[in-house]
Amino acid sequence: MASNRGKGKGTKGSKGVLEEEESVLKRVNAWTNWTLKKAKGIAHYGFIPLVIIIGMNSEPKPHLYQLLTPV
Amino acid sequence: MAAPTSFNTTKPTVETKEKVDYFNLPCPIPYEEMHREALMSLKPEVFEGMRFDFTKGINQKFALSHSVFMGPTEIPSQSSETIKIPTAHYEFGANYLDPKLMLLGRVLTDGRVNARVKCDLSDNLILKANAQLTSEPHMSHCMVNFDYKGKDYRSQFQLGNGALFGANYIQSVTPNLSLGGEVFWAGQHRKSGVGYAARYSTDKMVATGQVASTGIVALSYVQKVSEKVSLASDFMYNYMSRDVTASFGYDYILRQCRLRGKIDSNGCVTSFLEERLNMGLNFILSAEIDHRKKDYKFGFGLTVGE
Numbered sequence: 001m002a003s004n005r006g007k008g009k010g011t012k013g014s015k016g017v018l019e020e021e022e023s024v025l026k027r028v029n030a031w032t033n034w035t036l037k038k039a040k041g042i043a044h045y046g047f048i049p050l051v052i053i054i055g056m057n058s059e060p061k062p063h064l065y066q067l068l069t070p071v
Numbered sequence: 072m073a074a075p076t077s078f079n080t081t082k083p084t085v086e087t088k089e090k091v092d093y094f095n096l097p098c099p100i101p102y103e104e105m106h107r108e109a110l111m112s113l114k115p116e117v118f119e120g121m122r123f124d125f126t127k128g129i130n131q132k133f134a135l136s137h138s139v140f141m142g143p144t145e146i147p148s149q150s151s152e153t154i155k156i157p158t159a160h161y162e163f164g165a166n167y168l169d170p171k172l173m174l175l176g177r178v179l180t181d182g183r184v185n186a187r188v189k190c191d192l193s194d195n196l197i198l199k200a201n202a203q204l205t206s207e208p209h210m211s212h213c214m215v216n217f218d219y220k221g222k223d224y225r226s227q228f229q230l231g232n233g234a235l236f237g238a239n240y241i242q243s244v245t246p247n248l249s250l251g252g253e254v255f256w257a258g259q260h261r262k263s264g265v266g267y268a269a270r271y272s273t274d275k276m277v278a279t280g281q282v283a284s285t286g287i288v289a290l291s292y293v294q295k296v297s298e299k300v301s302l303a304s305d306f307m308y309n310y311m312s313r314d315v316t317a318s319f320g321y322d323y324i325l326r327q328c329r330l331r332g333k334i335d336s337n338g339c340v341t342s343f344l345e346e347r348l349n350m351g352l353n354f355i356l357s358a359e360i361d362h363r364k365k366d367y368k369f370g371f372g373l374t375v376g377e
Contacts, residue, residue: 048165055165070125070127
């Protein structure tokens with residue numbers, strides 16, 4: 001009887017650990033997908049403004065009108 | 072009557088062959104740029120239509136560029152006919168060039184963004200990233216490279232979207248010869264491959280060869296005939312699809328212009344002229360005549376700015 005109980009607990013325990021591992025993996029996967037999508041969105045809209053900001057802050061500091069005039 | 076004969080009695084100088092120091096070999100050319108001489112001579116950027124590029128430098132390091140293109144664009148079609156759709160777009164770009172950091176961004180009128188980043192993380196380690204981003208889902212691509220430069224070798228590790236992993240390594244074996252290999256694994260398409268490459272270069276010529284397990288054998292040879300003229304030839308054979316292409320071309324770099332032309336075994340004749348009209352003003356003419364497909368492409372353009 002004791003052995004049966006022990007065996008039952010053992011199998012439930014291992015299945016529970018497996019399910020836990022799978023759900024952790026799924027959650028990590030979902031989280032990385034979400035961050036990659038957000039990063040892609042940020043890069044899509046923010047890369048060129050980032051380059052312009054870095055350029056405008058480099059030495060010698062250019063004026064804003066130099067950005068807009070064609071000459 | 073001893074006629075004064077004074078003439079140079081120069082003994083023919085015997086060139087002493089320098090002993091090769093195998094521990095002091097030069098750093099090789101990066102693996103992906105191995106064919107660069109052949110690529111520059113044989114594959115100019117031909118286009119069809121009108122192109123106007125204007126680069127405005129705001130700073131030593133910062134520049135903006137405006138580019139207009141009007142012309143037919145080919146779309147890939149299954150049949151042998153080429154389908155062309157007239158397109159026109161305006162592209163705005165911003166470049167930031169620092170010795171340690173380079174940022175290049177381009178945005179088109181249809182919302183596509185092209186971004187390139189090159190950052191020197193240390194003296195020997197370089198990070199490069201290249202991305203094409205679109206608003207449509209699943210159509211964006213990104214590739215990140217880590218380059219390590221050793222004393223006489225270079226190695227690179229690549230990561231791409233869609234679980235693409237690649238690595239390559241190139242080593243200088245003698246002062247003129249360098250050998251390298253690459254490995255890649257594409258998770259999405261379940262493909263992997265191995266390739267080997269060799270490059271032999273002297274002052275006057277460059278010969279490269281590349282073999283890959285994807286079935287490609289590519290050989291190229293460039294001979295620098297003089298300061299202004301170089302001739303190049305290229306041979307590509309795909310042993311999986313039994314596709315062979317050989318091309319032969321010339322590259323004239325003259326004072327005011329650069330003229331490149333090539334002829335292909337596919338019946339394609341290409342010519343590309345860049346003429347410097349003035350300081351910072353370049354006029355471009357491009358022609359590509361494909362006799363087999365009966366596809367004739369002519370383009371002209373103007374480039375203003377550096």
